[in-house]
Amino acid sequence: MATSDGPGYLRFFPYDQPYDHQHDAMETIREALVTERDVLFEGACGTGKTLAALAPALEYGRAANKTVVITTNVHQQTRQFIEEARAINTGEPIRTVVFRGKGSMCHIDVDYKECQALRDATREVVDQAEEVAALEQQAAELREAANDEDGGTAAGGGATEPAAGGSDIAEARAAVLDELQSAEDQLDEVQADATVCDRYHRNLTQDTSDFYDWLYADVRTPDEIYDAAHEAGLCGYELLKEGMEGVDLVVCNYHHLLDPNIREQFFRWLDRDPEDIVAVFDEAHNIEDAARDHATRTCNEVTLASALDELDETDDFRAEATERVVRAFHDALVDIYEAGMGFGARESLGEDWEDVTIDADTGRDDLTMAFLERYEGPGYKQDLEHALNLGQTLDQSYQEAYKEGETTTRKECQTLAAAAFIDDWMDGSAEPGTYPVVSVRRTEAGVRGRAELYTCIPRQVTEPLFDDLHASVLMSATLRPFDVQRDVLGLEDPVTMAYGLQFPPERRRTFAVTSPALFASKRDDPGVQSTVAGTIEDAVRFTPGNTLVFCPSYAEAERYYDRVGTDSTPYLDRPGERAEDLRERFTAGDNGVLFTSLWGTLAEGVSYDGDDARTVLVVGVPYPHLDDRMEAVEEAFAGAFGSEDQGWRYAVEIPTVRKTRQALGRVVRSPEDFGVRALVDERYAGSRADDLGRYSVHDTFPEEEREELVDVSPEKLKFAMLNFYQELDAYDGAPPRP
Known part of the structure; x- marks a missing residue:
């Protein structure tokens, strides 16, 4: 210390x-x-x-x-x-x-609203029991006072008349006994009707000081807290909140x-x-x-349909008005995604959500217009007000029914969820920085859609937070350029500081390989693929250990996994499969090559220390898929920060280069470590910056990182790697021959 x-x-x-x-x-x-x-x-x-x-x-x-x-x-x-x-x-x-969140710490596996209802019911039972105990104590004290009064009178000479205060004590005791009887009856009633959480009940009624002594004797993990509370029959999550x-x-x-x-x-x-x-x-x-x-809000077709079913069973004067707005929105949503899918799209749908463009260049979006066309009534705002009020009434009735033991689960109010979202949509879909979108996917029940209000500019969420906090420290290995981070998050005059790698520079090399630019239009070019595959093969062969290959997408990772020929053991990271298991298998070996997407889970927040990985390659400039949603973000930034170039820079280029820098940081993790980092695309090279103009990303890197970049042609990479690893005596036995 x-x-x-x-x-x-x-x-x-x-x-x-x-x-x-x-x-x-x-x-x-x-x-x-x-x-x-x-x-x-x-x-x-x-x-x-x-x-x-x-x-x-x-x-x-x-x-x-x-x-x-x-x-x-x-x-x-x-x-x-x-x-x-x-x-x-x-x-x-x-x-x-x-x-940690309640979901992973609940001992009885109920959702948030059920937990809330259980807490309320349990608290009511405990409060009622405490009231009974307090009245019992008060009655006992009055009985003692009456006995003392009687004893004092007898000792004073056997007076035949009771003391003046005696009748007052008796009257007070009688009143307390009446109140006690009422409280006991009420306790019997709530105990008979209420659904309670036994663990939370013990939290409220037992001495938990030993738990807190244990908790603060060290720094306890959520798993340790869960286990300790589980063994004691308590609720660890609620104990944390209370302590x-x-x-x-x-x-x-x-x-x-x-x-x-x-x-x-x-x-x-x-x-x-x-x-x-x-x-x-x-x-x-x-x-x-x-x-x-x-900040993004969504409502799917199932919620809207469930709200309509709920309304069919509701006997309330507001149900008709509510049904008008919910049905109009539901039917408009279905109309929009059916019309927007195009020929053959329905058959090719998978389980992932796919966007259907609805944002109009001028005026309101297509879903809003379809809703207004379908709605028939005195006014959707008036009906929406009735819908929100009815939803709140129904939600409260479900809460009471669960709390009082009338239902075994806490029912979710679909009417409230639907009405609240429609209200948000009609107010928010035209707001600057918000992108209204409809998405569709295939489920076991068939094709289903959802509406979404996507927030393009995050400072709408973060600026109020940072304004309210006393102060904050935002730290990362890839925050620069600071002015962009400041603008995007809405920070006012932050202090900035940056420190580069503190490890010996002679133990690392960072190469910009001048292979052809992997523009989307060039990725299927056989000549480009041959050059890139050859570069990867050379890098793998001249690496004394494991190699990481980050590609612009999972599809590109699979392309080069299939194409690259090597004696090393190949590993392919696929979407939807558990990446941590793959990482463990890869790092357990000593001569493997792992192909993955730079936008996957293995590109940041994961350490490859020492022999886990010696070389990391970033293949191409891995821009995200430039769909309508990303274009909306770009347009929002352009509007907020002054130009189309700034929109591209803030929304696409800088986040992409940050991702690239994160990937490069997966190797060389300690002063004793060593390794090669290579960017395989001429857009990274300083020597190509003038020729490529706006397509070059070389100058987007911080200055000291640009100074470390060594431009090398694809055919010379193997010689550069051989020289570096030989200088460190990294090869086990004779080095590979070029």
């Missing part, structure tokens, strides 16, 4: 001494927190970002009465946070909670902060206002997509 001499945050640094760049980062972060400024912190692998952020945040939080929340959307990073928090806790005790007040550090998933509804509850459990929170976001380059997901 660092010495106590020097800055106060060093007592939260659990190792001997921080690196110089960590000292610098910690000092910068500490100053930013004092002045309530956000921080954009880029640090390559090995820069110690987590501790550089946590140490000053914890020290400042302790001094200023703030709670530090560190969050990620990558499971491996959560495990690292736990390890770092445990290391800190050994030298400087900190109260830490590692929080988070006064903690120093919370480890959680993105959705606890990015989802506005969850965030409000989360801060309430912490007993904190947003201005009392210092948030640390890891893998912060993912916030943009995560924020979009949380």
